[in-house]
Amino acid sequence: MTSHYCPHTPQEIREMLDAIGVASIEELFVPIPPELLAKTFNLPPGRSEFETYARMQELAADNCSQLSLFIGGGFYDHLIPAAVDHLAGRAEFYTAYTPYQPECSQGTLQALFEYQTAICRLTGLEVSNASLYDGATALAEGALMALRATNRSKLLVDGCISPIARQVLATYLSNLEVEIVALPPLDGLLNRQELAAQLDGDTAALLVQYPNVFGCVEDFSPVAEQVHAAGGLLVTAVYPVALGMLTSPAEIGADIAVGDGQSLGNPLSFGGPSFGFIAAKKACIRNMPGRIVGETVDKNGQRGFVLTLQAREQHIKRHKATSNICSNQSLCALRGLIFLSALGKGGLAELAQLNRDKAEYAKSCLARIPGVTVLQSAPTFNEFTVSLPKAADQVVGALLAKGIVAGLPLGQYFEGSQNLMVVTVTEKRSRKEIDLLVKELEVALCN
Amino acid sequence: MQLIFEQSVPGRKGVMLPASDVPRAAALPEGLRRAEPAALPELSELDLVRHFTNLSRRNFSVDTHFYPLGSCTMKYNAKVLENAAGLFSPLHPLTALLPGGSDLCQGALGMLYDLGQMLADVTGMDEVTTQPLAGAHGEMTGMLLIAAYHKAKGNKKKYVVVPDSSHGTNPASAAMVGYEIITIPTALYGDMDLELFRQAMNNEVAAVMMTCPNTLGLFNPHIKEIADIAHSHDALMYYDGANLNAIMGKVRPGDVGFDVIHVNLHKTFGTPHGGGGPGSGPVGVKKALVPFLPMPRIVHDDDSGQLRVQTDSPQTIGRTANFFGNFGVMVKAYAYMIMLGREGLIEVSEQAVLNANYIKERLKDYFELPYQQTCMHEVVFSASRQLEHGVHAIDIAKFLIDKGYHPPTVYFPLIVKEAIMIEPTETESKQTLDAFIEVMIEAAKLAESDPTAFAAMPVSMPVTRLDETKAAREQNVCCVG
Numbered sequence: 001m002t003s004h005y006c007p008h009t010p011q012e013i014r015e016m017l018d019a020i021g022v023a024s025i026e027e028l029f030v031p032i033p034p035e036l037l038a039k040t041f042n043l044p045p046g047r048s049e050f051e052t053y054a055r056m057q058e059l060a061a062d063n064c065s066q067l068s069l070f071i072g073g074g075f076y077d078h079l080i081p082a083a084v085d086h087l088a089g090r091a092e093f094y095t096a097y098t099p100y101q102p103e104c105s106q107g108t109l110q111a112l113f114e115y116q117t118a119i120c121r122l123t124g125l126e127v128s129n130a131s132l133y134d135g136a137t138a139l140a141e142g143a144l145m146a147l148r149a150t151n152r153s154k155l156l157v158d159g160c161i162s163p164i165a166r167q168v169l170a171t172y173l174s175n176l177e178v179e180i181v182a183l184p185p186l187d188g189l190l191n192r193q194e195l196a197a198q199l200d201g202d203t204a205a206l207l208v209q210y211p212n213v214f215g216c217v218e219d220f221s222p223v224a225e226q227v228h229a230a231g232g233l234l235v236t237a238v239y240p241v242a243l244g245m246l247t248s249p250a251e252i253g254a255d256i257a258v259g260d261g262q263s264l265g266n267p268l269s270f271g272g273p274s275f276g277f278i279a280a281k282k283a284c285i286r287n288m289p290g291r292i293v294g295e296t297v298d299k300n301g302q303r304g305f306v307l308t309l310q311a312r313e314q315h316i317k318r319h320k321a322t323s324n325i326c327s328n329q330s331l332c333a334l335r336g337l338i339f340l341s342a343l344g345k346g347g348l349a350e351l352a353q354l355n356r357d358k359a360e361y362a363k364s365c366l367a368r369i370p371g372v373t374v375l376q377s378a379p380t381f382n383e384f385t386v387s388l389p390k391a392a393d394q395v396v397g398a399l400l401a402k403g404i405v406a407g408l409p410l411g412q413y414f415e416g417s418q419n420l421m422v423v424t425v426t427e428k429r430s431r432k433e434i435d436l437l438v439k440e441l442e443v444a445l446c447n
Numbered sequence: 448m449q450l451i452f453e454q455s456v457p458g459r460k461g462v463m464l465p466a467s468d469v470p471r472a473a474a475l476p477e478g479l480r481r482a483e484p485a486a487l488p489e490l491s492e493l494d495l496v497r498h499f500t501n502l503s504r505r506n507f508s509v510d511t512h513f514y515p516l517g518s519c520t521m522k523y524n525a526k527v528l529e530n531a532a533g534l535f536s537p538l539h540p541l542t543a544l545l546p547g548g549s550d551l552c553q554g555a556l557g558m559l560y561d562l563g564q565m566l567a568d569v570t571g572m573d574e575v576t577t578q579p580l581a582g583a584h585g586e587m588t589g590m591l592l593i594a595a596y597h598k599a600k601g602n603k604k605k606y607v608v609v610p611d612s613s614h615g616t617n618p619a620s621a622a623m624v625g626y627e628i629i630t631i632p633t634a635l636y637g638d639m640d641l642e643l644f645r646q647a648m649n650n651e652v653a654a655v656m657m658t659c660p661n662t663l664g665l666f667n668p669h670i671k672e673i674a675d676i677a678h679s680h681d682a683l684m685y686y687d688g689a690n691l692n693a694i695m696g697k698v699r700p701g702d703v704g705f706d707v708i709h710v711n712l713h714k715t716f717g718t719p720h721g722g723g724g725p726g727s728g729p730v731g732v733k734k735a736l737v738p739f740l741p742m743p744r745i746v747h748d749d750d751s752g753q754l755r756v757q758t759d760s761p762q763t764i765g766r767t768a769n770f771f772g773n774f775g776v777m778v779k780a781y782a783y784m785i786m787l788g789r790e791g792l793i794e795v796s797e798q799a800v801l802n803a804n805y806i807k808e809r810l811k812d813y814f815e816l817p818y819q820q821t822c823m824h825e826v827v828f829s830a831s832r833q834l835e836h837g838v839h840a841i842d843i844a845k846f847l848i849d850k851g852y853h854p855p856t857v858y859f860p861l862i863v864k865e866a867i868m869i870e871p872t873e874t875e876s877k878q879t880l881d882a883f884i885e886v887m888i889e890a891a892k893l894a895e896s897d898p899t900a901f902a903a904m905p906v907s908m909p910v911t912r913l914d915e916t917k918a919a920r921e922q923n924v925c926c927v928g
Contacts, residue, residue, distance in 0.1 A: 005523065005525065005787065005791070005795070005873070005874055006794050006795065006798045006873045006874065007874065007875070007876040007877075008798060008801075008876070008877055012876075012877045013798075013801065015877070016801055016802075016805045016877060017801070019805060019808055019809060020801075020804050020805055020807075020808045021808070022804075025797045025798075025800070025801055028797075028800050028801060028804055028821055029697055029800070030821060031665070031666040031668060031820065031821055031823075032666050032668070032694075032697060032698055033668050033671070035671075036670070036671060036698055036702070036703045037697060037698060038571070038696060038697055038698055038699045038702060039702070040568075040699075041568065041569070041695075041696045041699070041789060041793070042568050042789070043565055043568060043569070043784065043788055043789040043792065044785065044788055044789065045788045045789060045790065046785075046786055046787050046788025046789070046790060046791040047785065047786060047788065048786075049525065049527040049786060052527055052531070052782050052785055052786040053527050053530060053531060053782075055782075055785060056531040056534055056778070056781075056782055057534060058554075059534075059554040059555070059557060059558050060534035060535055060554055061554065062553045062554030062557065063535065063538055063551065063552045063553070063554040063555050064551040064552070065535075065537040065538060067537075067539070067542065067551070069539055071539055071541050071542070071545075073541050074769070075539055075540055075541065075769075077537075077539065079464070079465075081461070081462045081492075083461070083462075083492055083495060083496055083499075086496070087495075087496065087499040087500065087503070089529070090499070090500065090503040091508055091509075091510035091511070092503035092504060092506040092508045092510065092511060093503050093506065093508070093721070093722050094508075094524075094719045094720075094721050094722065095508040095509035095510045095511075095514075095524055095719050095720065096506045096507065096508040096509070096514075096720065096721075096722045097514070097516060097519055097521060097720040097722065097723060098720075098722070098723040099722070099723070100516070100856070101507075101844060101848065101853065101854050102910070102913050103845070103848055103905050103908040103909075103910055103911070103912065103913070104506070104507040104512075104848045104853060104905070104908055105505075105506055105507065105722075106448075106502075106505040106506070106908070106909050106910060107502040107503050107504065107505035107506035108506055108722040108723070110448065110450070110502055110505070111499070111502055111722075112722075112723075113450070113924070113925070113926070114450055114451050114452065114926070116924050116925045117450070117452060117925040117926040118485075118487060119925075120925040121485045121486045121487060121925075122485045122487075124485075126925070127922070127924050127925065128924065128925060130723070131723075131724070133580040133581060133584060133724075133725075133768060134580065134768060134769055135769075136766075136768060136769050137580070137584070137767075137768060164766065164769055165769075167765050167766040168765075168766045168767065168768060168769070170765055171591065171741070171764055171765030171766050171767055172587075172623075172767070174591065174594075174764065174765065175591065175594050175624045175625040176624075176625050177625075217475070217479050218479075219478040219479060221478070243481070243485065244484070244485070245475065245480065245481065246475075246479060246480065246481060247478065247479055247480065247481050247482075248481050248485070251481060251482065267536035267537070267775075268536065268537060268538055268539050268540070269532075269535060269536050269538065269774050269775040270535060270538040270539075270540050270543075270552070270555050270770070270771060270774040270775075271540030271769050271770035271771055271772075271774055272540075272580065272725070272768075272769070272770070272771070272772055272773040272774045272775060272776070273580070273724075273725035273727075273773040273774075273775050273776055275725075282922070285922060285924070291723065292924055293924065294918035294919065294921070294922060294923055294924050295918065295921075295923040295924075295926075296913050296914045296915065296917045296918035296921075296923075297913070297914055297917065298910040298911040298912060298913050298914070299903075299911045299912055299914075300911055302910055302911075303910075304909075304910035304913045305913075306913050306915050306918050308915065308918040308919050308922070308924070309919055309922070311919075313615070314583070314614075314615035314616050314618075314619035315614075315615040315616075315859065316615070317615070317619075318615045318618040318619060318628075319618035319619055319621065319622035319628045320622075321615065321619045321622075323619070323623070324583045324584075324586065324587055324616050324619035324620040324622075324623050325581070325583055325584075326581065326582065326583045326614075326615075326616050327581040327582060327583070327711075327713065327720075327723060327724040327725070327726035328581070328723050328724040328725075329580075329721075329723075329724045329725045330721050330722040330723030330724045330725075331719075331721030331722055331723075331724065331725060332721075332724075332725055334722065337451075338495070338499060340487050340488075341451050341461065341487065341488045341490070341495055341498075342461040342462045342492065342495055343461070343462055343487065344455075344459070344460060344461055344487050344488055344489040344490070345455075345457075345484045345485065345486060345487045345488075345489050346458070346460065346484065346489065347460060347461070347462060347464065347487075348484065348485060348487060349484045350464055351464060353471075353472075354464060354465075354467055356472050356475075357467055357469050357470070357471055357472045358467075358469055359472075360469075360470075360472035360473070361469035361470060361472075379475050379476060379479060393545075393546050394546070396545055396546060397545065397546035397547045400545060400546070400547050400548060400551070401547065405539065405542060405545065408541060409545070412544075412758070427464065427465065430468060431468040431469050434469070
């Protein structure tokens with residue numbers, strides 16, 4: 001016996017081997033040809049949970065977690081109400097699995113139905129699935145869904161979409177016969193002239209994002225009409241906290257909305273786990289990827305919830321499924337639901353307002369620094385782009401040494417953008433922190 | 448239970464936000480502002496807490512019930528893992544990519560790097576990427592790597608071969624990467640039919656995807672031969688790690704001819720399943736595939752002794768997800784691995800196999816056992832004998848729910864009629880297994896003595912059997928209001 005996680009006593013193991021009719025545990029591994037047995041297995045020896053935790057504390061201490069974050073880029077430092085951790089930390093939620101047996105999984109199923117409802121109300125669209133992996137893969141799934149729904153093979157991708165998400169999209173589609181046309185940004189906005197030139201009868205969808213990677217928010221409703229007139233779909237990637245204030249995808253005329261749910265009650269946690277969401281018009285439901293929870297009744301006419309439309313999924317349809325996804329990010333979606341329910345209708349709007357207020361304050365302060373200009377091509381939410389008089393990498397590096405992550409330099413993502421930086425200001429940044437950012441940035445620019 | 452939306456009272460609040468310390472910004476122009484705030488529920492914190500606490504009580508879970516769901520490895524999730532994950536929550540992933548930023552997250556990078564090394568050791572692979580977010584995502588990543596490998600060699604490949612016992616994700620993942628599927632039937636002895644496999648192989652096959660032990664819980668003794676045949680056509684061998692829990696320290700897939708593997712950290716390495724996720728599906732590869740691994744990658748800088756983040760390489764497949772994968776899940780898996788250690792992981796596989804064989808032996812007189820040989824970590828019965836009395840696998844599942852057990856996987860694998868797939872895992876005590884066995888025997892007896900009794904089951908849950916046809920027809924997937 002080496003660990004307490006395997007509970008059998010030697011006596012019990014003996015009894016079980018006797019019941020099976022073998023002399024030793026080794027005999028159970030007889031189906032494995034001896035020449036295939038492992039010759040090496042070098043993991044370190046085990047340890048107690050206390051020593052394990054101490055080791056994890058050591059690793060955690062080797063990170064700097066006291067940084068003042070003005071960086072976003074799809075991952076946002078938001079407040080998380082205490083109830084989120086406590087409720088999602090209920091073991092009945094987190095140690096269950098996919099609710100294949102609905103009668104003993106109504107907790108998860110109803111929560112996911114409520115989650116789908118929250119996503120529908122946030123986006124204004126009619127159907128949502130029970131979560132995808134993250135925002136970037138959700139964008140790829142949204143694109144695939146549009147390709148299936150239209151039976152067309154060309155995608156127009158706004159170059160203002162997060163470059164990371166665009167890379168994921170390109171990788172997902174790299175072996176399929178799909179033409180991806182990137183529309184290069186124009187002043188931090190969708191290049192509408194280029195759109196008009198590229199949009200045609202083969203176009204399955206236009207993919208856009210708001211706020212976009214530069215922080216800009218533009219009115220896509222005319223674009224939606226234009227795309228629809230060509231028989232294509234509009235897929236929008238959205239930042240859910242911003243939807244506390246911004247026009248919903250449905251109001252714009254989007255057919256499919258996707259996004260990352262990290263900002264809804266999930267910690268940054270070095271990039272995961274978060275969850276991806278996808279919502280669409282009802283006509284698209286059979287092309288949706290992933291689990292969907294539906295309402296029904298039991299034999300007594302009582303309301304209950306089940307996984308539905310499973311004939312779309314891999315465990316039934318195999319290679320003809322709408323996606324290969326099996327495990328999703330259910331617990332993170334539950335956190336999102338609890339977060340949205342704690343804030344409620346007024347709270348989400350208030351949170352959005354607070355984000356915009358802080359960002360506008362920071363924007364006005366930064367604009368006053370000599371040599372710094374703010375990209376003014378469109379209104380912004382809680383992120384905006386500034387142009388610095390020297391390389392953004394250098395400035396960000398200098399401020400990092402002072403415990404401030406000043407922003408996301410764009411140089412590695414866009415040609416000729418070495419001096420551009422996106423600054424993010426969430427509700428967690430105090431005026432004091434913003435003032436310090438401004439001060440330190442001024443210092444860095446003088447040096 | 449009422450939906451949370453049905454409990455909403457206009458104007459009520461569950462959380463108070465900090466007061467603003469900055470001036471209010473000018474309103475956004477008309478076309479950019481939503482007309483109405485989203486109709487989210489409005490309720491007090493207590494009502495919120497009560498709602499979700501009561502919802503949670505409508506679930507069976509590992510912490511409350513034996514949960515022998517086959518192919519899912521529902522082992523106990525040690526509590527210290529949860530505590531460990533919280534230690535890393537404030538880290539922003541983009542920090543690591545900033546100039547000087549990697550110095551500020553050496554602990555996180557080090558954990559990921561070490562986890563990759565340990566997984567490489569367990570699986571016999573050369574390098575690991577932690578980027579894939581779940582098992583199926585790992586499969587897709589693996590297929591992209593294989594496609595890139597063939598493309599670089601100028602190979603013209605069109606097909607991926609899977610046995611008919613495979614998980615549905617295997618053919619679905621291969622299809623997402625543009626491959627056509629060749630399905631090989633299972634022979635009477637429970638493994639992929641070797642002769643049919645040999646006949647099906649040709650130079651246009653890109654990869655063979657295998658689960659070993661397979662979904663029948665059987666280890667394929669011909670696996671090396673299969674790998675040799677595949678390699679003779681320059682097809683690569685993909686190992687679906689869903690069943691890795693059976694063989695840790697016993698067999699390393701990389702040693703027996705596999706080129707690419709994904710592991711399910713939420714199955715084998717003790718992280719919780721979360722009601723459907725998050726999982727984590729790191730992918731291990733042999734040397735020939737290393738140049739194609741997705742970015743970013745963590746690399747050891749020999750000059751400084753520090754870990755750095757590499758963001759590009761000439762032959763990379765690109766990115767299958769944002770950054771380093773489901774990091775929080777990996778923290779838990781890492782803690783699990785260092786806690787159990789070498790001997791602990793060997794013991795895990797040994798006792799998982801012991802438990803499955805114990806159930807197999809004790810139940811084989813009561814349920815049809817289509818494949819008689821020694822199984823690995825799971826055993827697949829058929830309810831075909833019970834069906835003679837009109838009792839289906841699903842009926843037995845509902846009987847088990849009333850007895851306080853989460854049912855095994857039923858109707859999978861698809862090749863076994865009325866399949867009942869039991870995976871007890873290593874963390875269950877003999878007493879739990881004995882009690883479960885007794886209840887299964889009771890079900891078998893009831894199927895003979897009173898087969899009509901099953902129709903009403905379950906009777907002890909908040910709902911009885913649900914009308915799935917109605918759900919699919921009406922497609923009510925959100926609460927309108």
